[in-house]
Amino acid sequence: MSIRELDEAFVAGTYRRFPVEIVSGHGSVAVGADGKEYIDMGSGIGVTSFGLSDPEWVAAVTAQLSRVQHTSNLYYTEPCAALAARICERTGSKKVFFGNSGAEANECAIKVARKYAADKYGADRHVVVTLKNSFHGRTLTTLAATGQDSFHKLFLPLTPGFRHVAAGDVDELSRAVAGGDVAGIMIECVQGEGGVVALDPDYIRAVARIARENDIVLIVDEVQTGNGRTGALYSYMNFGITPDVFTTAKGLGGGLPIGACVMGERVAGVLGYGDHGSTFGGNPAACAGAISIFDRLDDELLDGVRRRGELIRRELSGADGIESVTGMGLMVGVKTKKPAGEVVTACIERGVLCLMAKDKVRLLPALNIPDDVLMSALSVIKSAAK
Numbered sequence: 001m002s003i004r005e006l007d008e009a010f011v012a013g014t015y016r017r018f019p020v021e022i023v024s025g026h027g028s029v030a031v032g033a034d035g036k037e038y039i040d041m042g043s044g045i046g047v048t049s050f051g052l053s054d055p056e057w058v059a060a061v062t063a064q065l066s067r068v069q070h071t072s073n074l075y076y077t078e079p080c081a082a083l084a085a086r087i088c089e090r091t092g093s094k095k096v097f098f099g100n101s102g103a104e105a106n107e108c109a110i111k112v113a114r115k116y117a118a119d120k121y122g123a124d125r126h127v128v129v130t131l132k133n134s135f136h137g138r139t140l141t142t143l144a145a146t147g148q149d150s151f152h153k154l155f156l157p158l159t160p161g162f163r164h165v166a167a168g169d170v171d172e173l174s175r176a177v178a179g180g181d182v183a184g185i186m187i188e189c190v191q192g193e194g195g196v197v198a199l200d201p202d203y204i205r206a207v208a209r210i211a212r213e214n215d216i217v218l219i220v221d222e223v224q225t226g227n228g229r230t231g232a233l234y235s236y237m238n239f240g241i242t243p244d245v246f247t248t249a250k251g252l253g254g255g256l257p258i259g260a261c262v263m264g265e266r267v268a269g270v271l272g273y274g275d276h277g278s279t280f281g282g283n284p285a286a287c288a289g290a291i292s293i294f295d296r297l298d299d300e301l302l303d304g305v306r307r308r309g310e311l312i313r314r315e316l317s318g319a320d321g322i323e324s325v326t327g328m329g330l331m332v333g334v335k336t337k338k339p340a341g342e343v344v345t346a347c348i349e350r351g352v353l354c355l356m357a358k359d360k361v362r363l364l365p366a367l368n369i370p371d372d373v374l375m376s377a378l379s380v381i382k383s384a385a386k
């Protein structure tokens, strides 16, 4: 059996894979089983922040693997503590809970909001407001948080206690919290899976104000937008707001599973012994890799992300067959005249891997993609869109 046949026979059919088997990679180039090289404009959905088999990350992970690969959370390990300290130092946050994915990070954030409200106001105050067109994960609770009915319908009943409002409508949000039953508000500053849609900055600031005025826990889902992706360390920093909780995952680990729920002053004491846990969370190898990523997200790197993002916008905006370019930094949505799937398939044939988000081509290249490699990929995307 070919790998493709084996996979189709035995792996749950939840993914429609492209006809490419990747066997290795270096930087922003992925290599197929047939030896064909692809420019990687997707980074494994925004995960491999410094590219494939990035030597610094590989060295950090393998050094840790040869010491100890896992201990459980019954014992202290250095990478877990050191990563939490770094995240807190750079963001002014106070505590980090580590899980293994974005969905788990969001589950933790929802627990924090509910417990904060229950401790202070009683259990009736438990609703979490999220936005229509959002995406927060695939567990039953984070699906309930996700404001897209298409994800819900086959899995009802979902976790109760979520309310979805239209992004951009401040009055609707005010009405949604007016009953006094809201524990948390959760937003993505740039809706990734929803089509790479950046929220209006004034709206984001209004959300933060409404949360503060009503003592509601403000959660920013930075699973996709975080760790330099938008040109700021975390996307909320682009808008001059400070959430009570932010969650992150994807690009933090550089390729190993990790999720983090990062808590600010107001909620730092909400979780106590036994309130939450994870067998794998804070895994030393994952954390060692994450430290090697996080330590490189300095001002120079972030400037480079913004500069490359502008380059993409300049190259693609107004090109033949391209209707619009959305997003921030190296999180880019491209609306093409042709169906996005057709463009992505044509790109693969021509040696470029792109993602999709709703009806758009989505680009999440490595944060350090070299300019010449990026320009080659953009010329392929333009020719595929034409």
Ligand SMILES: *Cc1c(COP(=O)(O)O)cnc(C)c1O
Residues within 6 Å of the ligand: 100, 101, 102, 103, 104, 106, 135, 136, 137, 138, 188, 192, 193, 221, 222, 223, 224, 225, 249, 250
């Ligand atoms: C990908 C994503 C998630 C889910 O992350 P998983 O690691 O797949 O659980 C949650 N929120 C946002 C904004 C995402 O982009």
